[in-house]
Amino acid sequence: MKSLRHAVALLVPGLLAFGAAIAALLVFGTARRVVSVGKRVPDVVIRSVDTGAQTIELQRTLDTELPGRYGLFTTGTYGYVKLGAVLSADATTVRRKLLTQIEPGAKVDRDALFSGWYYSTPSELHLPSENVLIGSPAGPCPAWFFPGSSSTWVIQVHGRGTMRAECLRAVPVLHAAGLPNLVVSYRNDGEAPRSRAGAYALGAAEWRDVDAAISYALRHGSENVILMGWSMGGAIALQTAVNSANRDRILGLILESPVVDWRTVLRFQARETGLRAPLPALAMSALEVPLMARLSGADEAISFDRLDMVARAEELSAPILILHSDDDGFVPSDASHALQLARPDLVTMPHFTVARHTKIWNYDQNAWTAAIEEWLKEQGLSASA
Template identity: 70%
Template sequence: MKSLRHAATVGAIALAGAAALGAAIGGALVLRIAREVITPAPRKNDTEVLAVDTGAQTIELGRTPDTELPGSYGLYVDGTPGYVKLGAVLHADGGTVRRKLLTQIEPGAEIGRHAAFSGYYYLAPSELHLPYESVLIGTPAGPCPAWLFPAASTTWVIQVHGRGATRSECLRAVPVLHAAGLPVLVTSYRNDGEGPRTRPGSYGLGATEWRDVDTAIAYALRHGAERILLMGWSMGGAIALQTLVSSDHGGAVVGMILDSPVVDWRTVLRYQAREMGLWDPLPQLAMDALEQPWSARLSGADQAIAFDALDMVARSAELDVPILLLHSDDDGFVPSDASHALAAARPDLVTMPVFTGARHTKLWNYDQTRWTHAISDWLGEHGFAD
């Protein structure tokens, strides 16, 4: 009997230990997922370069949902060019895609096998052949570099790039906005690799970055702006929406353009978790961790993140300006569900033309003509074009 009691005690201790170990492992996994959500990540190679023909100026790539897209794109490559522009798909067969090179590659240039496909297309403002100046915007986190493309109108556009991106992401929109006579301010923000770094160096998913955009609004108002349009790409859409509902200068904002925006983070994070093979309750537990001050700090966050406050479908009644919402139903990274839900909740404010086929933040690349007309028509309809 004594031996049985001893065995039972040992067994209970073992089970308790196993449970504690499991809880510790589970907790560590949850914090790791939470950290992934808010940690800026370097650009990842996602494309394989199979061959380059410098005579025909073509490049052969491994076939992926991105590399087979029609349109014009960019490609970060290992080797001499660093970055090249890609044109039309010339041939797609099995696992390969051959595209036209729009950047001249000289014979003998070394290009590695690993590359990163990009929707940026333009990297530097000088490529647009428009007048611009580099400015610094003082924000609560520190000075944020920005590009200012001047024009005559007192209605300014402030562009906000997305997660893991830089200001270059926004350059595609400058020509159509400038053609409408609008000055365009393309700003950076904290922890994006160009703006100032806070101590943890993490994203706030819009909950903190909006303060930097708020300062950009103040800068524009001091330099001749009377009305502001906000344009946000991906997470930049979440930042722009938070700016609208949180800023003391929100009254100056008269409209918004959102490209592939994050409208509700819960929808996005659950989708991305499923794509990685992580199912509930892990995504929800990670979000719960980011909502609690102590676990948010353990995850590397500046502060706790209130996901209810970032759900702009639930807060749609607070919106009071016209919104042009551009989002492909084949986004592949930020699902369009929440965008459609916002359009359904506020049909009086939201214009959402249907786009399909394009991938995340690549609507301009996929169908530049339709994307450009959607913006210019909306600007004219609401009296924003000069």
């Protein structure tokens, strides 16, 4: 019995240490996923392509069953194809019209990524545009510039895991209002320079690249700007609005499916992927400590308090239009509604549902466009107002 007690006394600390090590690995692994810049991962299976009828049959998901126009990243002969209306559906598949002509004999692999981008290059808009470089603290960041008649420019900021092309859907309505568009990149997005760690800062550092874009606009004829942010680009735009030395030149913000508070988003996404409390909270706490943040792959510590724009709502001063579907499915609209409640004097938030994440334009282009047009006129920001 004495030898058994002795063995247990030796074993327990080892087990505790082993458990602590496993817990630490889980925390750091979760924190690393929060800031890591991953590649686009296929999320849908192509069942078949009918090149005669120009239709495509996809695995049915909450995204692929949506009405409207979308894009599909593929591999094989085509890297990206455009999708039109849903023609038929059953319990497991959806058949849609192809808007990109697929030739007989083309190779289209099964794995694909469903997307709301739709436009992939500026030339598809048939509007004048040029490539420019913006000197930011991260280095030269490529941007697209679409000229307009107004001295107020729109600076568009894409979301996490995407590139500038995500923003092209908004250019026509803004251009029609006379507003020049500067569609920017930022550090670690695959087009702009890479930081030392090559990780996202969730807006805590990227806003400096957008601030550089504001300075670029002011040097090239702009008197004021509107910031438009998509998803994480919304978080970046909000950080720019409260941190920039140019914030008095920001006349308004348009936020599409925005991240307003990262804690709300990360807790939601953790639940969706089956991560149990307190792991998400521990991962966020790790990212707030400099040494632990670096061990998690971040360049520097990230303050989630500073990224909570509901708590910081009183610091905002420019009018805000929020376009957010209540069925987002990736970035819940809770924090957007909370910001509207906190600042009803600034925030306009039309009701959208069904459309999922950053796909309101795709699902209901007319309502989405009308919401932007009306808000611009109400704020006196449209050249046609």
